[in-house]
Amino acid sequence: MLGWFKKKFGKKPAEPEAVEPEAVASEPMLEATEEVVVHAVVPEPAVLEPIVEEPIIEQSAVPPIVVEEEAPVAATTEPAVLAVPDDVVEPEPAVSPDEEIVVEMVAAATEGGEPSVVEESVPEPVVLPADLEMVPEVEAAEEQPESIDLAPTVAEIEVVEADSALAEEREPAPEAVVAAVIEEPQSPATESPAASAVEMPEEAAFEGEPEADVSTIEEERATDRESETAAVAQEAMPPETMGEHDEATEQADTAVEPEPASVEPIVPAAPLVGRTQQKPANKSLFKRLQERLGKTRDAFIYRLDSLFLGKKEIDQDLFEQLEEILITADLGVATTLELIDGARKKVKRDQLSDPQALKAIIRDQILAYIEASEQPAELVMPEEGPFVIMVVGVNGVGKTTTIGKIAAKFVRAGQSVLLVAGDTFRAAAINQLRIWGERVGVEVIAQKPGADPSSVVFDGLEYGTSHNYDVILIDTAGRLHTSVNLMEELKKIKRVIGKKLPGAPHEVMLVLDATTGQNGISQAKLFHEAVGVTGLTLTKLDGTAKGGIVANVCRETKTPVRFIGIGEQIDDLRDFDAREFVEALFAGRAEG
Numbered sequence: 001m002l003g004w005f006k007k008k009f010g011k012k013p014a015e016p017e018a019v020e021p022e023a024v025a026s027e028p029m030l031e032a033t034e035e036v037v038v039h040a041v042v043p044e045p046a047v048l049e050p051i052v053e054e055p056i057i058e059q060s061a062v063p064p065i066v067v068e069e070e071a072p073v074a075a076t077t078e079p080a081v082l083a084v085p086d087d088v089v090e091p092e093p094a095v096s097p098d099e100e101i102v103v104e105m106v107a108a109a110t111e112g113g114e115p116s117v118v119e120e121s122v123p124e125p126v127v128l129p130a131d132l133e134m135v136p137e138v139e140a141a142e143e144q145p146e147s148i149d150l151a152p153t154v155a156e157i158e159v160v161e162a163d164s165a166l167a168e169e170r171e172p173a174p175e176a177v178v179a180a181v182i183e184e185p186q187s188p189a190t191e192s193p194a195a196s197a198v199e200m201p202e203e204a205a206f207e208g209e210p211e212a213d214v215s216t217i218e219e220e221r222a223t224d225r226e227s228e229t230a231a232v233a234q235e236a237m238p239p240e241t242m243g244e245h246d247e248a249t250e251q252a253d254t255a256v257e258p259e260p261a262s263v264e265p266i267v268p269a270a271p272l273v274g275r276t277q278q279k280p281a282n283k284s285l286f287k288r289l290q291e292r293l294g295k296t297r298d299a300f301i302y303r304l305d306s307l308f309l310g311k312k313e314i315d316q317d318l319f320e321q322l323e324e325i326l327i328t329a330d331l332g333v334a335t336t337l338e339l340i341d342g343a344r345k346k347v348k349r350d351q352l353s354d355p356q357a358l359k360a361i362i363r364d365q366i367l368a369y370i371e372a373s374e375q376p377a378e379l380v381m382p383e384e385g386p387f388v389i390m391v392v393g394v395n396g397v398g399k400t401t402t403i404g405k406i407a408a409k410f411v412r413a414g415q416s417v418l419l420v421a422g423d424t425f426r427a428a429a430i431n432q433l434r435i436w437g438e439r440v441g442v443e444v445i446a447q448k449p450g451a452d453p454s455s456v457v458f459d460g461l462e463y464g465t466s467h468n469y470d471v472i473l474i475d476t477a478g479r480l481h482t483s484v485n486l487m488e489e490l491k492k493i494k495r496v497i498g499k500k501l502p503g504a505p506h507e508v509m510l511v512l513d514a515t516t517g518q519n520g521i522s523q524a525k526l527f528h529e530a531v532g533v534t535g536l537t538l539t540k541l542d543g544t545a546k547g548g549i550v551a552n553v554c555r556e557t558k559t560p561v562r563f564i565g566i567g568e569q570i571d572d573l574r575d576f577d578a579r580e581f582v583e584a585l586f587a588g589r590a591e592g
């Protein structure tokens with residue numbers, strides 16, 4: 001498997017051992033550990049001066065910037081070889097109250113020069129999801145600066161639950177909405193009015209049932225999804241290779257860039273990172289992948305087996321049935337026809353008569369399609385400064401979840417990670433990112449719902465660069481790929497990122513929901529035209545019989561798949577490896 005990120009011009013991550021089904025099955029999860037060489041560059045820490053906010057409208061109407069914060073994972077000035085315990089965790093399928101553990105947060109003095117209003121946090125138990133298995137480390141906690149109560153300013157936050165009807169064609173919120181106060185929501189000790197004002201009771205966030213929140217979010221998203229589905233149903237865009245990213249249009253677009261909101265002094269809070277005590281796996285990674293791809297295997301591979309077993313020779317009827325199976329598995333019509341055509345030629349050329357031989361031909365061709373897009377599969381980190389990943393996609397495909405999972409990977413690799421809530425449209429989306437930040441133990445920069453996403457992103461980058469973060473993951477609101485206005489908003493966000501940090505974003509990651517099938521190709525094409533997609537994540541492969549979409553997406557878009565989502569848990573995001581994927585798909589039935 002290829003390493004999942006590397007520094008530009010740096011050494012390539014050490015090739016981890018290939019995941020062999022048999023070998024892995026009998027070995028502990030640590031076998032899958034990837035090693036990466038990371039040169040953590042720590043620039044001179046910038047001094048973030050308090051900026052006096054010029055109220056645009058009445059002072060009382062100026063809502064504050066909300067900055068959720070935890071102290072970043074310590075960076076090192078020396079190149080370090082970091083072990084990436086990728087996918088080491090065997091996640092608990094559900095958080096049971098019995099499994100929750102309590103972490104005592106220890107209050108500590110805050111470093112000087114920060115906000116004038118500083119209240120010492122009251123130690124309060126924090127209940128974390130069991131799957132994180134946070135181990136309280138008093139020493140570590142004592143070393144961390146504790147949370148700062150910014151209640152006097154945060155109290156003015158008033159969250160407006162976004163109306164889903166606005167999702168279709170909303171305009172960026174007026175600048176006045178973007179404000180200048182920092183919240184410290186991650187701290188359990190912060191019992192400022194902000195907590196309720198942001199509709200995120202701290203207890204709810206901490207008490208470890210993020211899935212419950214997510215399900216609420218799902219309900220809220222239903223309206224958006226329905227309209228999206230309707231629009232998608234009308235769409236008849238033929239799958240075709242991604243067009244050129246419209247850089248010219250992007251450059252020519254002289255839309256007014258957002259006035260950056262004032263950046264208030266930001267105070268590190270006590271992180272909940274702790275040390276994750278991860279349970280040893282009782283199943284191999286490969287077997288898990290096999291299991292999660294079970295629906296596709298049942299609908300695709302086992303049907304192939306049945307077909308080939310029931311036939312004595314390769315004839316026209318067999319090819320026709322094969323065609324139907326491939327299309328049903330969502331390989332797409334064009335890909336299927338090309339594949340069948342190639343198989344016919346090979347059968348003729350090699351004078352094959354055994355139907356079983358066809359299975360190998362199909363398997364090899366699917367692998368070829370997937371490998372064709374494996375340009376560099378690794379994410380290439382810049383030599384200096386934060387590695388900025390902008391995550392885009394339509395509503396509900398799994399962007400926020402994927403961000404949380406990617407953050408967890410970086411954290412395991414020893415990188416400091418900052419999440420930026422560029423999805424300001426729904427309060428629930430901000431909340432969801434906060435929950436993920438909490439689970440992973442990373443900071444989240446957010447403003448109030450309705451804020452101009454570009455401003456949030458600008459402030460996030462400001463904060464991330466001045467605090468020497470290694471990785472900045474930017475969430476964006478889900479949007480119909482067919483919605484011109486919303487795609488324009490996305491372009492603007494990207495421009496703002498590039499303006500603030502030349503060369504960024506270093507990755508524009510499009511998240512595609514594998515269960516949506518061929519529409520994913522259209523999404524990829526239109527997002528690429530708008531913002532230049534550089535990598536893909538395919539989610540929900542565990543929940544679909546249409547995993548063949550992976551081959552089709554690779555063939556049609558020629559864009560590398562970085563990750564695949566095979567579940568909702570924190571470790572259900574796998575580095576994509578073409579061979580492993582095809583192997584897991586075509587391998588025999590996975591044992592429970």
Ligand SMILES: Nc1nc2c(ncn2[C@@H]2O[C@H](COP(=O)(O)OP(=O)(O)OP(=O)(O)O)[C@@H](O)[C@H]2O)c(=O)[nH]1
Nearest residue numbers: 395396397398399400401478539540565566567568
């Ligand atoms: N089974 C499964 N569910 C997933 C996967 N990835 C995400 N999900 C679920 O998909 C749902 C939507 O995920 P989100 O992360 O909220 O999607 P989003 O793209 O951020 O949604 P918007 O904010 O509406 O744009 C959640 O219930 C996730 O738990 C996956 O790989 N497998």
